[in-house]
Amino acid sequence: MKNSSTTPKTMPSAVIERKPLSESGKSVTETPSKSSFDELYLKKDYKGAAQYLLDNKKQFESGIFHYNLGTVYSKMGDQATARFHLEKAIQDGYINSSSINNLAFVKSQLQVDDLSTSTSLPDQIISTATAIPMSGYFSIALFLVLVFTLMIRFKKIQKKWVMVVVFLLALTPVLFSNFYVKNINYAVTLKEIPLYEGPSKIFAEKGKVRAGSKVVLGQFKDGWFYIEFPISLSGWINKDQLGLY
Template identity: 40%
Template sequence: MANTSINELSKSLETLYLDGKLEEAVDFLLKNKPVLSPIDFHYNLGVVYTKLGQFGPGRYQFELAMKEGYLGSDILNNLNVIKSQIQVADISSSDHFYDQLLNTFSSIPMAYSFSIALVLILTLLILFRVKLLKSKKFLAVSIFFSLTPIALHSYFITGKSFAISINEMKIYEGPSAIYDVKQTMPGGAKFITGKSDKGWFYIDYPVEISGWVKKEDIGLL
């Protein structure tokens, strides 16, 4: 029954999408969120929003799908479409190497780093078992370095709050609308927030767009 229900939902959603009834498709997805997997819900909602030209909500949903563990060529292609449309100096397009690393590790589910480390460790243990690798000391050191993907992922992600601008977003010099506006960003920009102050968040990275933004203008990942 569950599979039949999911198949029927997929067909209904596809029909709405092909008929160009995109607003109805959004409502359909929101209504059926409880019976969809998080990845299916966020990915499909991202597709519909992007088709509507709402790049902020679209990218936000794609990033949430990636956070849930999905990293396919289709979602990467959709994100590239959004980036080409908004063309802003956010963390994904920054020229700074550190910003690029932050963006890369934020876009890869932690499960992937665990999987890479596990494969490396299992390979080493197999090589040791069949005696192609004989030194226990070398084995121990190699296993230690096999944990590098997990350590790097944790280093670049832990303690950092990534966010997406949902709509056009004004960046202020201080945590209030009484301050001057430094610049305006379109929906779909990705950045890292730091301190907060009564409904305002400060953009830490990239430094080119640092400043204060309203909580309601961003989607935290």
């Protein structure tokens, strides 16, 4: 099954992130001979821009770092690696129209069968759960607490035991994210990877996992991961060429 989404009209674009200010209020600068990220990006020196980001990772917030790196890799045509970094940017809370558009563009270029395209209900549930950042679950919980507080204030809920149950329900998103979602191990395949029946190349090969596929990982054994989701890709893959979260 192919991804049926249409290609966005706008190509991926990076964020021009200025260097942080020092205590004196002056810009923190790097070695004068090095071009800054925005200069390299605007000159379309994408390889140089990627290297600049990797060399100066500490200058950027995590979400912006992965967003820019994912965008640059997309410009270079490495859509699998681009997807890994854009997914990571969103997971780290960098969620806006640009990050969503760039990820949609990359996914439309990859045309892979994975969590985001599966019609299986379990796959869709896991895909949705991993797409929401931790801050999103916290916001949902705060909204529910506010709603239930207003219900209690206006005496829509009066029994104490009901109040306790309601507040526990309000905390469910946070509990779910901390005790389940946070412990989910998922990855993006950076290259096409053979899928085996067991954790070794001595087992029969079941097929291939295409580059850029998002998978949820289960058991780990001697350098091999078992794919739990999507269900259609259940099997063992080597940890090499995996972008792990």
